[in-house]
Amino acid sequence: MTITVIPVEGVPEVHPGDELAVLIADAATVQGTPLEAGDCLVVTQKVVSKAEGRIVELDPDDREARLALVESESVRIVRRRGDLVISETRHGFVCANAGIDLSNVEHGYAALLPLDSDRSARHVRDALRARYDVEVAVVVSDTFGRPWRMGLTDVAIGVAGLAAVLDLRGQPDAHGRELQVTEVALADEVASAAELVMGKALAVPAAIVRGLHPSWLREGSARELVRNPADDLFR
Amino acid sequence: MTITVIPVEGVPEVHPGDELAVLIADAATVQGTPLEAGDCLVVTQKVVSKAEGRIVELDPDDREARLALVESESVRIVRRRGDLVISETRHGFVCANAGIDLSNVEHGYAALLPLDSDRSARHVRDALRARYDVEVAVVVSDTFGRPWRMGLTDVAIGVAGLAAVLDLRGQPDAHGRELQVTEVALADEVASAAELVMGKALAVPAAIVRGLHPSWLREGSARELVRNPADDLFR
Numbered sequence A, B: 001m002t003i004t005v006i007p008v009e010g011v012p013e014v015h016p017g018d019e020l021a022v023l024i025a026d027a028a029t030v031q032g033t034p035l036e037a038g039d040c041l042v043v044t045q046k047v048v049s050k051a052e053g054r055i056v057e058l059d060p061d062d063r064e065a066r067l068a069l070v071e072s073e074s075v076r077i078v079r080r081r082g083d084l085v086i087s088e089t090r091h092g093f094v095c096a097n098a099g100i101d102l103s104n105v106e107h108g109y110a111a112l113l114p115l116d117s118d119r120s121a122r123h124v125r126d127a128l129r130a131r132y133d134v135e136v137a138v139v140v141s142d143t144f145g146r147p148w149r150m151g152l153t154d155v156a157i158g159v160a161g162l163a164a165v166l167d168l169r170g171q172p173d174a175h176g177r178e179l180q181v182t183e184v185a186l187a188d189e190v191a192s193a194a195e196l197v198m199g200k201a202l203a204v205p206a207a208i209v210r211g212l213h214p215s216w217l218r219e220g221s222a223r224e225l226v227r228n229p230a231d232d233l234f235r
Helices: A020-030 A045-051 A063-072 A117-132 A186-198 B020-030 B045-051 B063-072 B117-132 B186-198
Strands: A003-008 A040-044 A055-057 A074-081 A084-089 A094-096 A109-111 A137-144 A153-160 A206-210 B003-008 B040-044 B055-057 B074-081 B084-089 B094-096 B109-111 B137-144 B153-160 B206-210
Touching: A003 A020, A003 A186, A003 B186, A020 A040, A020 A045, A020 A117, A020 A206, A040 A045, A040 A117, A040 A186, A045 A109, A045 A117, A045 A137, A063 A074, A063 A084, A094 A137, A117 A137, A117 A153, A137 A186, A153 A186, A153 B186, A186 A206, A186 B003, A186 B153, A186 B186, B003 B020, B003 B186, B020 B040, B020 B045, B020 B117, B020 B206, B040 B045, B040 B117, B040 B186, B045 B109, B045 B117, B045 B137, B063 B074, B063 B084, B094 B137, B117 B137, B117 B153, B137 B186, B153 B186, B186 B206
Parallel strands: A040 A137, B040 B137
Antiparallel strands: A003 A206, A003 B003, A040 A206, A055 A109, A074 A084, A084 A094, A137 A153, B003 B206, B040 B206, B055 B109, B074 B084, B084 B094, B137 B153
C-alpha cells in the first residue's frame, strides 16, 4: 500500500466567499493530477479562514490588541509566559495564540481559526462531490507546537470522510497478541505527511494524499482528536 | 515535489545481532523498490531494539515488575495516574512507560528503547552506504501519545542524514513577510508519514519516504527535537 503525497500548486490568492473546492480542484487538474475517488485532500487552515472571511485587522506591533484577540478566541488560558499564550479554543484545541496567525496574510491582518473546522472540511467535501462527482476525504490542517518536543507539526483541525482516530483495539499484533497501541491519530498523521510537500514558505495551500486504506474513509470528526479534559494529565 | 511512502514488506523476524540494514534493503529490493540515493528509510524502534538485543523478560501480569522496569528506564517521572507513567527517558524524550512496549514482541518479553537511537540510525545509514553504496537518510520511529490530543502518532527518536528540525527563520512567506512559523519538526512528520503505510497490526517494520527536498538531507540528530526543559512550559 504505497501512499503518494502531491502538492497542489497554482491555487490563486483566496478571498472571502471563494469556493475553495473549485480553486483547488481546478488547480489540481491543471497540473495534471486531478482529484480521484478515495483521495484525501488536505487544505491549510489559512486558506479556509480566508475563504470564510475569518480575517481581522490587527497591527502586529500592537501587543495589547494581539493579546486581547487571543483571549477573545480562547475559552481558557492553559499557560502563559511573556507574550506566549497557550490556550484552549472553542473547538477544544490547545495551541499557541488560539491558532491566530500573522504569516501568509496581508500585513495588518490576522487569520483566525474557522468557527467550525469540521464544517469547513465537510463543505469542501460536499462541494467536490456536487461539482465534480468525486468522493474524497478532506482534512483542514494547522501547524501546532507540542510540549517537550521542538519544532511544529501539522495536525488536523477539521475532518470529513476520514477516520480522525483509527481504533485498532482487538486487532492482533504480528505475534497474535492483542495490540497495546490501539488508537492512531490518523488525520494528524495525514496532515503531517501533507505538510512535507506544502512548505511554509512555498504557499502551497493544499495537498492530495493518495492511497489511504479504503476502510479509513468513513465519517469522522476532529472532535475525535480532542482529549477529554478529565482524562488529560496536562490541561 | 511529490513524496512517495513505500512500505517495506517481507522483512524476516529480527533477532539480536542481525544487521537490520541488510534485512530491510534486501526486502526492499525483492519487492521491486530498492533503496535509492536521497531516500529516507524509516525503521521502527521495535526492530531496532530487537537487533540491538534491547529485549528483556517481563511478565505482563506482574505490575510491580513492569513499574520497576519503567522507573529504571526513566530519569524523571513527569506524571503518574494509576498504572500510567509519563516519564523522561535518558534521551530526553517524554513518553508513556519510558517507551517500553509489549506488543509485537514475544509473550513474556518487553522491548526497551535503544540506548542511543541516533547511533542506531547512523549505524543503519553507515551500513547501507558501506554495503550497497547508497546514501540514504535514516529515521528510527516510535509511537508516542501527546497531551490534549487523542490518538498516537509516530515520531523520530533517532535521526541520521536528515534535518530533524527544519529552520525556516528568515525565509519570506508568500506576502514577502518573515515567516512566523519557523521551525518544522521534519523528522517527526516523516515518521508520521511512514506510519501510514506501516500499520501497527501489519508488522511492517520499515518504510521508504522518497522525494524529500535534497536540502533537508544534512547531518541531523533527534536531540534537535528535545525541547530544553528550561523553555518547556509542561515539564
